[in-house]
Amino acid sequence: MLQWLRKPSDDPDATEQPSANDPYDLRGQAAVVTGSTSGIGQGLARALAMRGCDVVLNGLGDPAEIERTRSDLEASCGVRVRYHGADMSKGEEVTDLIAYAKGEFGRLDILCNNAGIQHVEAIEKFPTAKWDQIIAINLSSAFYATRAAVPIMKAQGRGRIVNLASAHGLVASPFKSAYVAAKHGVIGLTKTVGLEVAEHGITCNAICPGYVMTPIVKNQIADQARTRGITPDQVIKDVMLKAQPTKKFVTVEEIAGLFLYLVSDLGASCNGTAYSVDGGWTAQ
Template identity: 75%
Template structure:
């Protein structure tokens, strides 16, 4: 019969010391699109656990500064802001370089920035298509390309791409968004394979509908496109796909995110994690 043996140095009856896997002290995270919504929730999750954060995103400058200052003071960690335009690859790369220069390292990269436009394909504006592909997909490439040398030099890194249930399935009137998010999943797999022996992982989180500013705008756009009320959009369009009939919460996304950036998530690589209330199980 197998006999358990006591590890040397552990007193009889004493519990071995357990390191908090969610301890991010000393780590630095860059999170695009993090002045509101999902990105801000993930930034807060990092800061609460002792990690420094570089915020990025749009909004009123005074409100962004208030958010940055509040996060820094309440969590006691460095919080910076970089105003990179996600449509411009050189600015995205500069955001990553800024983190290394200002905070000394880069451990976590979250490609989260995203926009949406709802319209039938034959009426879809060309400029909106180009903008969505640039922000939702190409920015992930530019940020990741800039981050890889830094992470390789450190011997560890975690890249998390915020995709969508629309990276796995489609919906009408969202051609650019669906195309971009499918692209994010393909990009995630390729990066994971290339870095598999460098102790750098790359995974994607695929949320269902989360109550964020981008979704609030979609409700109005869908009402206009479909010719129905906002209440009908919420009931019959937005939440119709989610069996739970409720929004995914940002705390629920933070849970899987913290797993992926921890040591426990080291063998999760090139994977997409559906956090969608059962949407893509149908």
């Protein structure tokens, strides 16, 4: 784990709190991270909590496991952690998620639109219902959440919106028509919102990771193997990591490092921009 994500004490009972004069000190701030019950979203929620930020988690999973994650994060980081089970495919529930965060914490400083799903299939066989679901969860949910969050942030005079796009928001791959379309849309939304809120102390940026070994990627391996008629090992070597010059999966900690910069005061002049964390994929 990167040094800035470590607990400042070797005492296993010590809470994970930032030190004084830390430019990444987020104490007194509140955040919503969608799709944060696993994978990248959970890692980003933990990074925020470890810097002293109160967090609302959101996502799918076993209720008992979600509660264990929530209570562990709250206890280990010494912050308030809540959970809201909004269905990201339903705009009214996304809007309620933002209202819930404001009601619980009295403010909303950081919004991370991370929720996403994937489906791999040739365009002529791509299920229309799956297209609608991916566009709703991967793109429209970011619109609804941002629409609800911006008035709160404007009233505060400060806010940070970070959208988790993808390398596929910048380049395409076959058999991912809905995902690629949605992620390109996320970057367009990011640019537009960044321009609209720039004079209000608010920024809106996108992070575009390459392949990270998360549950959604693990599921893709089997789908890609089926669609392409190759083995799972070949998918990893010849499809996924072939595009990344480092030949390594991106880590959640590496994404969290950029994320914390963008939500801090140091990132105040970063706005309307898509940042690649992809091992050089999109440099080609």
